[in-house]
Structure formats: C-alpha cells, structure tokens
Amino acid sequence: MTAPIVIVGSGLAAWSTVRELRKLEALSSMALQPITMICADSGDFYAKPTVSNALAQKRTPAQLVTTPAAKMSETQNVTLMANTSVHKIDAATRVVRTDKGDFEYSQLVLALGASPIRVPVDGDAAHEILSVNSISDFAAFHAKLDGSPKHVAIMGAGLIGCEFANDLVLGGHTVSVVDPAPRALAALIDESTSLELQAKLAPLGVTWHFGTTLTTASQVQQGLHAYAVQLANGKTFDVDIVLSAIGLRPNTQLAKDAGLTTDRGIVVNEFLQTSNEHIFALGDCAQYGFVSGKIQVLPYVMPVMHASRALASTLLGKPQPVKFPAMPVRVKTPAHPITVASPV
Numbered sequence: 001m002t003a004p005i006v007i008v009g010s011g012l013a014a015w016s017t018v019r020e021l022r023k024l025e026a027l028s029s030m031a032l033q034p035i036t037m038i039c040a041d042s043g044d045f046y047a048k049p050t051v052s053n054a055l056a057q058k059r060t061p062a063q064l065v066t067t068p069a070a071k072m073s074e075t076q077n078v079t080l081m082a083n084t085s086v087h088k089i090d091a092a093t094r095v096v097r098t099d100k101g102d103f104e105y106s107q108l109v110l111a112l113g114a115s116p117i118r119v120p121v122d123g124d125a126a127h128e129i130l131s132v133n134s135i136s137d138f139a140a141f142h143a144k145l146d147g148s149p150k151h152v153a154i155m156g157a158g159l160i161g162c163e164f165a166n167d168l169v170l171g172g173h174t175v176s177v178v179d180p181a182p183r184a185l186a187a188l189i190d191e192s193t194s195l196e197l198q199a200k201l202a203p204l205g206v207t208w209h210f211g212t213t214l215t216t217a218s219q220v221q222q223g224l225h226a227y228a229v230q231l232a233n234g235k236t237f238d239v240d241i242v243l244s245a246i247g248l249r250p251n252t253q254l255a256k257d258a259g260l261t262t263d264r265g266i267v268v269n270e271f272l273q274t275s276n277e278h279i280f281a282l283g284d285c286a287q288y289g290f291v292s293g294k295i296q297v298l299p300y301v302m303p304v305m306h307a308s309r310a311l312a313s314t315l316l317g318k319p320q321p322v323k324f325p326a327m328p329v330r331v332k333t334p335a336h337p338i339t340v341a342s343p344v
C-alpha cells in the first residue's frame with residue numbers, strides 16, 4: 001500500500017492544503033490520497049488572526065474554533081494524530097518519528113508555523129510575560145484578563161501589538177505600548193499614517209512609549225496591580241499583564257536537523273519544494289526565495305491560501321508553481337483601519 005501524504009502541523013497552512021487537495025480530487029474524479037496529519041495541539045480549525053480582535057467582540061477562546069478537529073478529520077478524510085510531538089524526520093527512509101510511533105510518507109508537508117520572539121527581560125516576573133500565537137495562548141491570556149478592567153503592557157508596536165492594543169481598549173482595558181521604534185507600525189506604514197493611528201488610539205486608553213524597551217518586570221507585593229515594569233529610559237509603572245508582541249521566528253529546527261536547507265525559514269522553490277524532492281513547506285515556516293528576486297518570509301493569510309492551492313496540485317502529480325498576486329495586508333485596528341500595499 002502506498003504511504004500517505006503526511007502533513008506536520010494543523011494551522012491554516014496545513015488544513016488549507018488538505019482542503020485544496022480534496023477539492024482537486026473531487027473535480028478530477030480522482031481516488032482519495034491517504035493523508036495523515038500530525039500536530040502538537042488538538043488540531044481544531046480556527047483563523048489565527050481572530051485572536052487579536054476577539055475581546056471587543058466578547059468572543060471566548062472556545063468560540064474562535066470554527067470546526068472541531070474531529071469534524072475536520074471526518075469531513076476531509078484525514079487520519080489525525082493530535083497532541084503528538086515529532087522528534088525527527090528521517091529523509092533517507094521517508095519516515096517521521098514521533099512520541100506515538102513512526103509514520104512513513106510518500107510526500108511530506110511541513111506546516112510548522114512560527115514561534116514568538118522573546119527578548120531577555122530582568123525581574124522575578126519575567127517568566128510570566130505572555131505571548132499569543134495560538135488559541136491555547138489566547139485562552140491563557142483571556143483567563144488572566146479575568147473579565148475585569150486591566151492595565152496591559154504590550155511589548156511591540158507592530159501589527160499584532162497595535163491590533164491587540166485596539167482590541168484591549170475596546171474591551172475596557174488600559175494599554176501601554178512599548179517599542180524601540182520611533183512610531184507605531186514603523187516597518188509597515190509611513191510616518192503620517194502612524195501618527196494618525198496613534199492619535200486615534202490614545203484617547204481610547206493607549207499610552208505610547210517609543211524609543212525604548214521594557215527591561216524589567218517585577219512582582220508587586222502590595223498594591224492594585226500585579227507587576228512593576230521598568231523601561232530602558234528609566235520610566236516605571238504598574239500593570240496587571242505584560243504581553244510580548246515583538247514578532248515571530250519561523251520554526252526551522254526540525255527541518256534543519258533533517259538536513260534541509262534553512263535560512264530565516266525553510267527554503268523552498270516555486271513549487272514549495274525544499275532541498276529534498278519529497279518534502280515541501282509553506283506558511284509561516286517557509287522562506288520563499290523566488291518572490292520578486294527577494295528572500296522572503298510571508299507571515300500573512302493570503303500567501304498561505306495561494307501557496308496551498310498550488311501545492312495541492314503539485315502533490316497530486318501536476319506541478320504548479322506558486323504565483324503570488326498583489327496581496328494587501330489589513331491591519332485590524334477599527335479605531336483607524338489600515339490596508340497596507342502588498343509586501344511582494
């Protein structure tokens with residue numbers, strides 16, 4: 001019996017690849033390819049961008065799940081290995097080794113995502129700084145908010161930091177945003193647009209601290225708040241939660257250990273093929289070396305959708321190169337909505 005296509009990961013990139021593959025099979029009246037999905041979490045399907053605007057909508061973590069894993073597995077005819085850790089990829093024998101056994105593959109898709117960048121912070125509360133990069137992370141953050149007004153310090157005034165700042169103040173919280181850049185969304189938008197965004201969010205309860213970093217987070221023994229934070233510029237203030245939104249780093253270690261070519265991400269060609277002909281990658285973990293002559297990581301939804309369609313065709317024996325069109329990025333800041341021109 002032919003070994004299945006194995007997909008490692010269960011985020012948008014993984015499930016989109018499955019959906020596109022099944023669509024093509026149905027259109028071509030092809031027999032269903034066996035697919036095994038291996039993931040470290042539950043495998044529930046949800047849109048990750050929704051975690052940064054759920055508070056204002058009063059949506060709980062459970063309400064963000066659009067389709068439970070069991071239903072996705074059933075409707076897409078996928079063997080789902082949830083809550084399973086992958087230890088190694090043996091590219092020579094085409095085997096994925098996990099804590100629940102070994103899985104042979106005919107073709108392997110890496111949809112490993114990315115992990116939050118963490119910077120060193122001093123103080124006895126540094127280990128309690130949160131990051132939100134998954135629905136389980138959001139559940140922990142949501143629980144700590146506890147349904148009552150909180151003062152949240154956000155490390156990072158990029159896309160995710162600004163989206164959370166807007167969402168938090170609309171949810172009744174107070175926010176202090178800290179960033180070494182001179183303004184909000186400095187890497188994405190021009191100065192005048194940044195200043196407009198800052199001006200719209202400030203009256204709602206956002207305080208901006210630019211040109212500095214959060215250096216220390218300490219427990220507060222007495223008082224109204226949980227932590228005392230100190231900035232590099234000497235300013236100090238008390239907060240209830242510290243949220244790190246500095247950015248994401250592609251998860252490449254598994255691929256690197258397997259001998260695949262990696263740089264900022266897992267390097268792929270226009271067919272999303274890695275340096276091994278039987279292994280592919282897409283999504284936040286992938287590095288597209290064919291986009292406008294640049295080496296790029298594209299951590300956005302639209303690149304995933306275009307990549308998954310092309311990859312599905314390739315996996316079914318009809319190689320299709322990825323062609324990214326103009327893909328504007330929408331910043332979910334309802335106080336001042338922004339759409340950024342395509343990064344490719």
